[in-house]
Amino acid sequence: MLVSLAPVTAPTSAPPVPAPLAWLAPGPLPARRGLALLGWGLAQPLLGLRVVVREPALLKAAAWPVLLFAGFCVLVALGTEDDGAGRLDIFLTTLVTLAPAPVLLFGKTYRRLAAAARVPLGLSPRTAEMPGLRTAIADAVRQAILLGIGLVPVWLAFELVQAFWPAAAPGFVWIAWAVTGFWALHWIVVEALDNGHTVDPAAPVGAAAPQVDPWFVRLWQVPLLRKFSGLLRRLSRPWRRELQLVASHPELVLGFGLGVAAMLAVPFVALVFRPAAVVAAVHVLGRVDEAAPPA
Numbered sequence: 001m002l003v004s005l006a007p008v009t010a011p012t013s014a015p016p017v018p019a020p021l022a023w024l025a026p027g028p029l030p031a032r033r034g035l036a037l038l039g040w041g042l043a044q045p046l047l048g049l050r051v052v053v054r055e056p057a058l059l060k061a062a063a064w065p066v067l068l069f070a071g072f073c074v075l076v077a078l079g080t081e082d083d084g085a086g087r088l089d090i091f092l093t094t095l096v097t098l099a100p101a102p103v104l105l106f107g108k109t110y111r112r113l114a115a116a117a118r119v120p121l122g123l124s125p126r127t128a129e130m131p132g133l134r135t136a137i138a139d140a141v142r143q144a145i146l147l148g149i150g151l152v153p154v155w156l157a158f159e160l161v162q163a164f165w166p167a168a169a170p171g172f173v174w175i176a177w178a179v180t181g182f183w184a185l186h187w188i189v190v191e192a193l194d195n196g197h198t199v200d201p202a203a204p205v206g207a208a209a210p211q212v213d214p215w216f217v218r219l220w221q222v223p224l225l226r227k228f229s230g231l232l233r234r235l236s237r238p239w240r241r242e243l244q245l246v247a248s249h250p251e252l253v254l255g256f257g258l259g260v261a262a263m264l265a266v267p268f269v270a271l272v273f274r275p276a277a278v279v280a281a282v283h284v285l286g287r288v289d290e291a292a293p294p295a
Contacts, residue, residue: 024050026122026283029291033251041255041284045263048117048280049273055120061113062275065106069271073098095271102271103191107136110278115198117279123286126198139194142235147187150216150232153225154179186246188264189257193242196281214243245288256284 024047030036052058077091103110108130115128131139154176161172213221214236220229236243246253260277264270 026051026120027287029252029287035251037249037251038255041252041257042259044256044280044284045259045273045276047283048278049263049276051117051120051279051283052275055117058113058117058120058275058279061109061116065102065109065274066272069098069102069105070095102274103195104133104136104140107131107133107195110195110275111198113275114196114278114282117282118198118286121279121283121286123282123290126200129197129199139238142238143187143191146232146235147184151180151183153220153228185257185261188261189246189253190239190242192256192260192277192281193245193285194239194281195278196283196285197241198282198285211240212244212247214240215247245285249288252284252288256280 024043026047030040052062073091073094076094077087080090081087108128111128111130115126118124118126158172158176213233217229217233217236220226220232260280263273263277
């Protein structure tokens with residue numbers, strides 16, 4: 001008697017787990033500059049968001065500033081209005097008005113987050129850099145002054161064009177606005193990178209930051225504007241490390257700045273996504289340090 005046997009099939013293996021997109025996974029700087037480095041920088045805020053969401057410790061640390069600040073805005077709204085529409089209006093007004101406050105109020109939280117993010121990003125452990133509240137306030141004032149006066153010569157030039165060449169004034173307005181947008185983006189990058197700094201325990205104590213003048217100081221080093229250039233030099237001294245990176249990796253910084261600016265454009269969204277920008281800055285700084293030639 002012949003017994004028919006069912007064909008024996010090999011056990012099926014589990015479907016392969018798709019690898020994460022390379023540009024959303026921590027890794028070194030691309031070997032090529034130009035568009036590759038620009039795209040790498042542009043992806044860093046999304047990488048930071050992905051790391052924060054996937055790491056419970058980072059997510060918990062990132063949630064506290066959001067919950068506390070949003071809770072404060074809710075309490076203000078509940079205490080000042082009785083109807084829902086009025087409360088929503090007060091909530092949004094408070095949120096927008098106090099949008100810069102979390103950087104100062106939760107600065108140490110973001111610094112600790114930066115230190116905690118290094119290992120999940122594949123970087124060596126470091127400790128948090130902890131400037132005091134007075135230093136943070138002084139730096140915020142310095143940066144506000146720089147943002148306000150850094151383009152004074154551009155607006156003076158616009159006034160001269162408007163006075164002596166009115167036909168060219170409309171075109172110059174667009175140029176002035178473009179320069180203003182670039183200037184604001186520049187300082188968004190500098191602030192984000194500053195929040196991502198950590199302390200290397202093996203580094204020499206009191207190592208000096210680079211003393212090369214930033215580009216906007218050199219730009220105004222002409223006879224009539226030397227004092228103005230010196231003022232910009234003094235005001236920008238706390239960010240020499242960040243400004244040096246801006247000068248040495250312009251494509252990376254442009255992409256990173258556009259990504260961070262897109263995340264931080266809306267006040268409440270900025271509050272939610274600021275931890276992602278901090279983690280992204282940690283990754284950028286760490287990979288730039290790795291790629292730097294030994295001293």
